[in-house]
Amino acid sequence: MSYTQPELRTVNVTRYAKPLREGGSLPALVEADDEFLYVLKFRGAGQGAKALIAELVAGEIARALGLRIPEIVFVNLDEAFGRTEPDEEIQDLLRASEGLNLGLHYLSGSITFDPILNEVDPHLASKIVWLDAFVMNVDRTVRNTNMLMWHKELWLIDHGASLYVHHTGPTWPEQSRRPFAQIKDHVLLAQATQLDAVNTEFHQLLTPDHIQQIVSLVPDEWLMNNGVSESPSEQRAVYAQFLKDRLAASEIFVNAAKDARNALV
DSSP states (O other): OOOOOOOOOEEEEEEEEEEOOBTTBOOEEEEETTSOEEEEEOTTSTTHHHHHHHHHHHHHHHHHTTOOOOOEEEEEEOTTTTTTOOOHHHHHHHHHTOEEEEEEEOOTTOEEOOTTTSOOOHHHHHHHHHHHHHTTOOOOBSSOOOEEEETTEEEEOOOTTSSGGGGSOTTGGGGTTOOOGGGGGBTTGGGOOOHHHHHHHHHHHOOHHHHHHHHTTSOGGGGSSSSOOSOHHHHHHHHHHHHHHHHHTHHHHHHHHHHHHHHHO
8 A cells, every 4th residue: 555645625614513522622513615514623722733733744644554534624714704603712712713724524423432342453453552652642542532433444533632742842853762651541552462563564654755745734824923933844844854753763662562561461
């Protein structure tokens, strides 16, 4: 399987259907001008554009690795859209999110993955654990699995908490080779018995060129007015180099995940 860089579509919000309160964030179910429903992630939410960058980059990395991810689209939010919204919190969020946001195709009829009811084979579990260790996703736990069952297949959602180190200050790129300690809390860690095999497999699927292509999808608009002196292209280069360095040193986070699993079982 080879990865082909997607041409992300851009849609415009036509209807705000309902809020989807999830933890500290406030995504929404919206209808767009293509008449499809999307889960909209707002640029004006708590973690700002960095959460959208993480959602986009981690999601497309997952797709490149053959994992199931809802279609990701760019979503334009018009400045006049929230004027009639009666909820002040939502109205403030809409105002703060004018312009380009991110949406995930709504999987109508999907149900939340239940680790007790839904079995995952060791190979797939190892793939998902590898992905989350690579992109440093802190948010795939028993309490919040961020996985859905849809048409009897497992789909991954909500990667905005990935790359959490980019919130930690200007030295975050130096952390590319660190293990991912939070993998000990991963909902699928116990089943992930094939991490070495998956590590070899994924190095064939995800190359430095693929990483470059994925990071190039991040729009300038999300990399401006963020207190960073580097240009958008320079910031994209930092993200790409961070991920390339992390991929090159994948044995570090794979071994940490294996150690965490051994301690668990």
